[in-house]
Amino acid sequence: MRLSVFHPVSSLIYFAAVLIATMFCFSPAIQICSVVGALLELFMLESKREFFRNLRFTVVVWLAVAVTNPLFSHKGVTPLFFINGRAFTLEALLYGVMLGGSLSAVIMWFKVFSKVFDRERLLYIFGRKTPKLALIITMTRGFVPKLKAQYRRICDGRKCSGTYMSESRIERLKASCGIFTALCSSTLESAVQTGMSMKARGFGTGKRSFAHSFKFRFGDGVFLFVCILLFSAAMIYSGTGKLRADFYPRIAVSSEPLPMLCFAVLCAIPFILEVKESLKWKFCLAKI
């Protein structure tokens, strides 16, 4: 099983665990594990081009934060150089590096989230308890392309009939207003029709249900158990100060190998699963 096959609730809990650890455990080891884990997973999920674009983006965000922090924070004991009489300190720089790592890790994990959580999963999470919200999501997503198509049709219609074509700016502004009003009225009109169609199909007769369902399998249980175990280990260690970093005024990093390993494994799970599946696939193909 890979991450996108698990039950939406298990994958949601997984993402929550990783994000909470990344945001609240302030330690370089955690940030590095998190970024690397997310990038490895993205490497498996995305095309090469997309991946390298993401990688570039991450590096830029990281560097930007790292360089900006010392410009505003002048704490620390090791000045590297002075700008306008203010110190650019090593501690502040490293603190920036940490902060940047944390930020880019969160961004990357959200990228993974959007890849894994397709529309059905999202609707399942929100739709089961509040089917109305699910309906709003799906209606909005259906409405936007309709509106675009209608806009094109109206523009074409107006352009071809040539009624509003003119050199003067005021005339052109008038033309745009015309298109806008036409778009509004046609949208309202078709909304009435859509409403009728919804009513005709029983909308509002009773409580709505939700069609999509996912099975919570044995694998989900194992996955969740492992995730929660690793997560709580990392959190407990972090709470007791075994994974922490102080930057001001002096750098003091304590990262013990065991808690670090716990978190590293947690972040690497999607990648490990992905590799396992692709190996299995290759193996199966070879047999076929």
Next chain:
Amino acid sequence: MEILSCEDLSFKYNGEEKPALDGCSFSVNSGEIILLCGKSGSGKSTLLKLLKRELSPAGEKKGRIFLFGGEQDRLSDREGAEMIGFVMQNPDDQTVCDKVSAELCFGLESLGVSSGEILARVGEMVGFFGIEPLYDRDISTLSGGQKQLVNLCSVMVSGARLLLLDEPTAQLDPVAAKDFLHILHRLNDELGLTVIIAEHNPDDIFSSCDRVLYMEKGRTEFFGEPSKAAEYFSSHGLAEFLPAAAKIFSGISDSLPLDVRAAKLKLEKGFKPDMTVSDSESPSGEIVLKAENLWQRYEKNEPDILKGVDISVRKGECLALLGSNGAGKSTLLKALCGAEKCYMGKITLFGKKLSSYKNGSLFRNNTAVLPQDPYAMFAKESVAEELRENASEEQIKAVAGRLDIEELLERHPYDLSGGEIQNCAFAKILLSKPKLILLDECTKGMDGFRRKELGEILGELKGEGVTLMLVTHDLEFAAKYCDRCALFFDGKIVSEDNSRQFFAKNNFYTTAAARSTKGFFADTVTPEQVREKLLAQRGADDE
């Protein structure tokens, strides 16, 4: 078993003087297909909407409706939604969701059915319709015909036993319309579904329906089997409601054939073959629009839509551009008036290069285009206000009289039916006094009578020296009213001829009249031309 009956049903819209329905009485048995005929505004839509309580318009209703053996009011909301399915004209307006899968589940979700049952029933129905390939697609990427199939399927998923369809194929091309009607027949044959369908184009459904219900001015004037209906229409001057095969023999023979097969048999039995070819004129007159070697594509990496189109239209003629859906006919039309750019090729209009018309001067008293969606041309509160944009009161009056739209002038554009808005859009175009008119699917949503009126107006315009070019799916219309036809295929014009020769030459892509007389008469392509020959033979026999 009786599934539906109306007793003396009358209906008046709020604020209207005339009743929309005036004493309709009829009953429908379970498992029948009923074809609902009538001119635009005869009350077909009103009747269908009254039968579906959720869609009933506001107004004053008299008389009684019985559904499934009880009065309509006794059906619960849930039963009403479940058992009566309704499909409307515009495929876009009916869809609610973003994905086909969500759309199909919508009805059952609204009724609160459990997840497992929803998926099972959707799976079953998708299999029956054969639309598995569409299941995961976004609705916005489907064609009109596919959308309409999804709409029908989503209604059927809820377990409809009575299906009401209000001109479901009016916005579809003929091939998609045929597919849609085919599925309807299968639903009727294999599931015993009762169907009531209002349709403009009788050709595909007239012979295969069980009974025809004809409405006029809100009254049910005729209700009976298709063969009787054909006789009724033929004897009451309503030939426009007849399928082409029956039109040929209307007034010539007593029993009317309803499809091409029957028409062929009847010809062979009672008439002599005649392969003399009528004279044809070769086109003359100055060339108004000329395009050479046009190449166009929308995006850099997409395939070409136009691949070297050559076309020319002469002054005062009417050229029909035919071809299958999505072939690029509309793109060509847009390219010809400069709304879409070509990356290669040359277009000349009235002897001047297209690019020399700047800032819309092409459209000032020169060229006009009627777009596929005529509603797009209207942005004002009323039709008259829109027309006043570029014309005086007197001009509007004259054009309105000509197109028979005086009554519609004060109405809001969106309150008009598909056929009516076409006429209003056409009026708007005529007011700009164009010398060349390009029309995109101008007969869509029109009934036979409106089509005939439009055809006659096109004829008059030609007489005034206006040049016409239309993109259409409507082969019967092209055969009757256009001088030349061109077939657009694979990004090129592959054949071009006088209408008569064009349709006589084709075997399948041709009119019902031409198919009925293939190998019997040389070049009769409209019912009128066949009738002429038949009447001539009759005359000769009598002497």
